[in-house]
Amino acid sequence: MSKLNSLRRMIDTKYMRFGGYSALMCAIAVAIAVVVNLLINALPATVTKLDTSRDKLLSISDQTNEILRSVDANITMYLVATSGNEDEQLIRFMERYTATNSKIKQSSVDPALNPDFIKRYTDEDLSENSVIVVNHDNGRAYAIDYFDIYVTTYSDEELYYYYLYGTMPTGTTSFAGEQMLTTAIDFVTEENLPTVYYTTGHGERSVSELISKNISSENISTATVSLMSEGKVPDDCTVLMINTPQLDFTKEEIDMLRSFVSSGGKILLISSYAYPDLTNLYGFMAEYGLQYVKGLVAEGSMSYTYNNYPFYLMPKISPNDITDKAGSNIYIVLPHSHGIRVAENLPDNVTVTRLMTTTDSAYSKAEIRENEEIAKTEGDEAGPFQLGVMATVENIGAESGKLVWFSSPDLISDLTAQLGNHRYFIATLTTLCNKQSSISIASKSMQVEALKISDTGATIWSIIIIGIIPGLLLVWGFVRWNTRRKR
Numbered sequence: 001m002s003k004l005n006s007l008r009r010m011i012d013t014k015y016m017r018f019g020g021y022s023a024l025m026c027a028i029a030v031a032i033a034v035v036v037n038l039l040i041n042a043l044p045a046t047v048t049k050l051d052t053s054r055d056k057l058l059s060i061s062d063q064t065n066e067i068l069r070s071v072d073a074n075i076t077m078y079l080v081a082t083s084g085n086e087d088e089q090l091i092r093f094m095e096r097y098t099a100t101n102s103k104i105k106q107s108s109v110d111p112a113l114n115p116d117f118i119k120r121y122t123d124e125d126l127s128e129n130s131v132i133v134v135n136h137d138n139g140r141a142y143a144i145d146y147f148d149i150y151v152t153t154y155s156d157e158e159l160y161y162y163y164l165y166g167t168m169p170t171g172t173t174s175f176a177g178e179q180m181l182t183t184a185i186d187f188v189t190e191e192n193l194p195t196v197y198y199t200t201g202h203g204e205r206s207v208s209e210l211i212s213k214n215i216s217s218e219n220i221s222t223a224t225v226s227l228m229s230e231g232k233v234p235d236d237c238t239v240l241m242i243n244t245p246q247l248d249f250t251k252e253e254i255d256m257l258r259s260f261v262s263s264g265g266k267i268l269l270i271s272s273y274a275y276p277d278l279t280n281l282y283g284f285m286a287e288y289g290l291q292y293v294k295g296l297v298a299e300g301s302m303s304y305t306y307n308n309y310p311f312y313l314m315p316k317i318s319p320n321d322i323t324d325k326a327g328s329n330i331y332i333v334l335p336h337s338h339g340i341r342v343a344e345n346l347p348d349n350v351t352v353t354r355l356m357t358t359t360d361s362a363y364s365k366a367e368i369r370e371n372e373e374i375a376k377t378e379g380d381e382a383g384p385f386q387l388g389v390m391a392t393v394e395n396i397g398a399e400s401g402k403l404v405w406f407s408s409p410d411l412i413s414d415l416t417a418q419l420g421n422h423r424y425f426i427a428t429l430t431t432l433c434n435k436q437s438s439i440s441i442a443s444k445s446m447q448v449e450a451l452k453i454s455d456t457g458a459t460i461w462s463i464i465i466i467g468i469i470p471g472l473l474l475v476w477g478f479v480r481w482n483t484r485r486k487r
Helices: 002-011 014-042 062-069 088-100 117-121 156-165 177-189 209-217 251-262 279-286 321-326 421-432 455-485
Strands: 075-080 104-109 130-135 141-144 150-153 172-175 195-199 221-225 239-243 266-270 290-293 296-298 309-313 339-342 350-357 363-365 386-393 401-406
Touching: 062 088, 062 177, 075 088, 075 117, 075 177, 088 104, 088 177, 117 130, 117 141, 130 177, 141 177, 209 221, 209 421, 251 266, 251 279, 251 401, 266 421, 279 290, 296 309, 321 421, 339 386, 401 421
Parallel strands: 075 104, 195 221, 195 239, 239 266, 266 401
Antiparallel strands: 075 130, 130 141, 150 172, 290 339, 296 363, 350 386, 386 401
């Protein structure tokens, strides 16, 4: 009995009570930590994983957010990689997509354990850490190779030394993950993929590789067509593009164009001042109130020229749906343009939107002789001129037809690639294709710039880090020690 009472007194001591309270508080703290951790893990990656990189490498743009929010299908992004070799940066980036829309999931597939997975969706030989985006509702898939996500480009100098001396180039690597993933999701969810046909047979200029890549990134298919051979505009044609023809269209071809527009078709024409004798083609455009102006347009206001060269025009850009897609803060240069006039009296079923306009100081040089002054002379037609226009044709019982006309042959040349020309052109094309948004997302550089500090700055920081900070800590420690010693 005495032993039992002793045990009770031992248990009832303040130390035991304090120990019990401590154990209980520890248990509560652990439980709170577990709950908080579960809640944090449930939060989207956009909240829990901040992007602190200089170029916002792991952030997604407003364009992507707009496309992702509209997705209503069950999408899965599969990272194809050997277990243990997954690209962690790519996984974190994909989490941004899944955090934006719960319909979009991500998963990893080990090709060694599931060898038939890739063949189920593509015939391509994919590299390690490639991605396959699958729409489980319609079965459509889009494969993205790893080297299309991490793109390495080499300078001409690096290639020169490689071919001449065998020096291995280092190159510059950029991250195109957002462009590729957003393109893939847009592709697998788009119900009707548009097709652009390029006309042939009139000496048309071929589309550059860069523009072709940009068009492909918008999930727009391209093909060529000879109207004389085909006998009509193909039934699956969304936009018929006529790129800087040198020879005129026949009357039979013009009838095909007219029929195409009256049934809701879209035509995009780029022309050149150098080929003014396209009587049938320009006559066709005049039927919709768009008139060709012969001559080369010079801009009299140097504020609207590129490098003060009067034939390199920087037009006024009108606000409209195309500008909204391309972005209002862009610079467009139209070299060697001719003018376009909008007729005062348009057909009843036609409305014209002015896209790009010169200033009132512009004038058209009908003839330019060697060593002749560029200044306006008597006989030169006065501006302003339209350099880009869009005519909308209301059709009875059919969708509205559209005709877009740009008057610079270099609108989409590589000469203007670094400006806003390509972006505006793609925005125009996606508008004609009735695509709600344009996927023009620039790649992000992955180059790490070295921190450059001057000699003076290095000396100051050395004094602060090696001398001042340790000295302050020693003084503070001594004061604390001395205060406690006197207590």
